[in-house]
Amino acid sequence: MLDWNWQFTWEILPRLIVATxxxxxxxxxxxxxxxxxxxxFALAQRTPFSVVTIVVREAxxxxxxxxxxxxxxxxxxxxxxxxxRLSPWTAGMIAIGLHYAAYLSEVYRGGIESVPKGQWxxxxxxxxxxxxxxxxVVIPQALPPSLAGMGNYLVGIFKDTPMLSVIGVAxxxxxxxxxxxxxxxxxxxxTLVGVIFLLISLPTAAGxxxxxxxxxxxxxxxx
Amino acid sequence: MNAQDLSAFPMxxxxxxxxxxxxxxxxxxxxxxxxxxxxxxxxxxxxxxxxIGPSGSGKTTVLRMLMTLExxxxxxxxxxxEPLTHMPNGNGLVPANRSHLRKMRSKIGMCFxxxxxxxxxxxxxxxMEGPVHVLGLSKKxxxxxxxxxLALVGMAExxxxxxxxxxxxxxxxxxxxxxxxxRPKVMLFDEVTSALDPEVIGEVTNVIRKLVAEHNLTMLxxxxxxxxxxxxxxxxxxxxxxxxxxxxxxxxxxxxPRRERTQQxxxxxxxxx
Numbered sequence: 001m002l003d004w005n006w007q008f009t010w011e012i013l014p015r016l017i018v019a020t021x022x023x024x025x026x027x028x029x030x031x032x033x034x035x036x037x038x039x040x041f042a043l044a045q046r047t048p049f050s051v052v053t054i055v056v057r058e059a060x061x062x063x064x065x066x067x068x069x070x071x072x073x074x075x076x077x078x079x080x081x082x083x084x085r086l087s088p089w090t091a092g093m094i095a096i097g098l099h100y101a102a103y104l105s106e107v108y109r110g111g112i113e114s115v116p117k118g119q120w121x122x123x124x125x126x127x128x129x130x131x132x133x134x135x136x137v138v139i140p141q142a143l144p145p146s147l148a149g150m151g152n153y154l155v156g157i158f159k160d161t162p163m164l165s166v167i168g169v170a171x172x173x174x175x176x177x178x179x180x181x182x183x184x185x186x187x188x189x190x191t192l193v194g195v196i197f198l199l200i201s202l203p204t205a206a207g208x209x210x211x212x213x214x215x216x217x218x219x220x221x222x223x
Numbered sequence: 224m225n226a227q228d229l230s231a232f233p234m235x236x237x238x239x240x241x242x243x244x245x246x247x248x249x250x251x252x253x254x255x256x257x258x259x260x261x262x263x264x265x266x267x268x269x270x271x272x273x274x275i276g277p278s279g280s281g282k283t284t285v286l287r288m289l290m291t292l293e294x295x296x297x298x299x300x301x302x303x304x305e306p307l308t309h310m311p312n313g314n315g316l317v318p319a320n321r322s323h324l325r326k327m328r329s330k331i332g333m334c335f336x337x338x339x340x341x342x343x344x345x346x347x348x349x350x351m352e353g354p355v356h357v358l359g360l361s362k363k364x365x366x367x368x369x370x371x372x373l374a375l376v377g378m379a380e381x382x383x384x385x386x387x388x389x390x391x392x393x394x395x396x397x398x399x400x401x402x403x404x405x406r407p408k409v410m411l412f413d414e415v416t417s418a419l420d421p422e423v424i425g426e427v428t429n430v431i432r433k434l435v436a437e438h439n440l441t442m443l444x445x446x447x448x449x450x451x452x453x454x455x456x457x458x459x460x461x462x463x464x465x466x467x468x469x470x471x472x473x474x475x476x477x478x479x480p481r482r483e484r485t486q487q488x489x490x491x492x493x494x495x496x
Contacts, residue, residue: 121292122339126353126405127328136352140343219343220385 002187009188012179016192019175024200026092026171027158033097034157035150038104042112043134045105063102069163071095076167092164100157107149111142144216151208155201162193172196227297234311236304243268243441244289244409249298251284251465258284260465261298266409271435271442273452273473276462277488282445285462286411289443290333291324302330303408329357332407336414338394340386346373346397347382350404358405365404372400376430392423396430403434410434412444416451424448431455449492453477461485 044056063071076091086094115138123133162173176189232247242265251259259281266272274282287293288300291307299316300307309316310323319327340349350369354360360368373379376396386394395415402410412431416424428451434440435455446452452459453473460470461482469482480486 116339118335118337118339119341121290121335122341124292124328125290125331125333125335125402127325127357128353129325129357132356136356137341141341220345220387221342 005185005188008183008185009192012189013192015175015179016172016189016196019170019172020196020200022169023158023161023171026089026096026161026164026169027154029093030096030100030161031154031157033093034100034104034153037097037101039108041101041105042108045109046112060102060105063099064106068096068099068160069166071099072163072167088164088168092167092169096157096160096164099160100153103153103156104150107146107153108142110149111146112138114145115141140219141221144212144219144221147208147212147215151205151212154208155204158201158204159197229299229309229316232299232306232309232316234306234316236301240267241304242266242301243270243303244443245301246285247299247301249288249300250296251281251288251293252296257465259288262465262467264460264467266441266443268408268441269439271444271455271457273456273459274443274445274462275447275449275452275459275488276468280462281465282462283413286333286413286443286445289409290331290411291328302327329405330408331411332402332405332409333411333413334395334398334402334415336417338386338391338398338418340394340398340401342386345383345385346378346389346400349386349397350401353401353405369400369404372403373397375403375433376400377426390423391419392426395419395427399427399430399434403438407440409441409443412442412446414445414447416446416448428455447492449477449489461488463488 041056041060045053045060047053072092072095075095076086076088079086079091119137119141120133123137128137161169161171164171165174165177168174172193176186176193179189180186236242236245244264244266246262246264249259249262250257262281262285264272264285274285276282284293288295289302289307295308299309305327306316306319307324307327308319310319340346341352344352347366347369350372351362351365354365354368355362358365370379370382373382376399378393378396378400381389381393381397386397389397399415415431416427419427428448431442431444431451432455435442444452444456456473458470459473459476461468461476461480461484463484469476469480469485476485477489480489
């Protein structure tokens with residue numbers, strides 16, 4: 001029989017809710033870093049300077065081809081050997097932010113490449129500067145086709161935050177583990193963690209779809 | 224790179240009657256495919272020159288090179304007496320850098336076959352983008368200028384619509400207003416009616432007629448509308464195989480074509496209508 005203890009469940013719930021805050025903070029911060037650095041990665045691969053292009057492209061490939069948990073360990077444990085001592089939070093945000101930046105840069109690249117050549121030519125014919133062309137003409141049009149992919153990675157980074165528990169970031173998984181080792185009960189904390197993830201992931205995915213439609217309408221690009 | 228000898232080309236065109244646009248010995252090729260072969264073409268200020276010819280004859284390339292959307296392999300293009308594709312450096316010409324291209328591009332405007340309006344901006348915003356952010360006009364000035372031009376092309380009432388809500392003919396008229404808002408000296412029309420339904424071609428050609436009548440613009444137009452070309456052009460150039468096979472006034476070229484290829488092309492076009 002399932003040995004579920006409701007009283008224990010209610011006891012541990014407040015701790016897990018506090019930890020949920022940390023999980024959301026980690027996902028939010030990490031995603032914020034990824035969104036910005038991802039754009040830098042994507043644009044850097046389009047500069048006329050081939051050295052920059054090659055270095056960034058290889059870095060993105062490297063990040064995408066190695067496990068996130070290894071990258072987290074690397075930043076946190078190998079960093080100090082080079083004199084870079086970071087708190088678990090800082091190391092975790094750098095690792096997960098860069099990891100998802102690499103993925104997002106590919107999403108952006110696809111979005112940018114989906115903008116018709118004629119748009120670039122119109123921008124040239126109006127003599128718009130390169131920066132203006134990107135930020136006013138190309139990126140707004142690259143955004144709607146990128147949103148689905150960006151949304152997937154938002155849910156993805158949220159679900160990957162438990163990996164930060166390996167370096168001691170007090171997010172949900174870390175807290176559930178702590179409860180387990182204190183009480184020797186694992187069923188309730190792990191189940192609750194799963195339920196909490198589900199309760200956040202599902203509405204987020206739905207929200208992203210609504211947001212995508214809203215952005216398209218906002219930009220006047222009703223399809 | 225085997226750089227061409229540029230010493231034969233002047234650093235600027237001087238004297239009376241300097242053409243607004245001048246192609247001097249311009250060659251464009253993609254690998255072994257020669258698209259334009261040693262083109263020489265002068266367009267006087269205020270002149271309307273139409274380019275016709277079969278597809279692949281290099282017509283559109285002429286306009287795209289002038290808009291700096293394509294580089295050239297040999298020769299020099301001058302606009303308003305100054306080199307466009309090159310710039311003076313010491314005693315001679317060198318290939319143009321970005322800032323020279325930006326400076327020279329401000330003299331040229333272009334309308335495209337597929338309009339290429341910015342879909343996330345309204346008609347008015349499309350027109351204001353360049354004047355505000357390139358020419359540095361205030362929002363108010365740019366708005367006045369844009370509204371005036373949208374009125375000229377008959378699109379004043381649709382100024383707050385996005386392109387997705389406009390028909391092809393309407394989009395092309397907005398695109399003409401957008402290009403004109405930059406106050407170019409030279410306007411390029413690249414098959415601006417080719418993507419339109421037959422019943423709306425007239426609304427775009429009428430706008431171009433109006434521009435010819437009311438503005439002292441230099442225009443180069445690539446078109447398949449022979450009737451329109453005949454009505455409106457000062458000169459018609461028939462391109463074949465990357466060269467000007469024959470050119471003349473519309474009456475000369477359409478009424479009495481001398482070259483066999485011109486005759487063949489014109490009779491083929493007539494049959495298609």
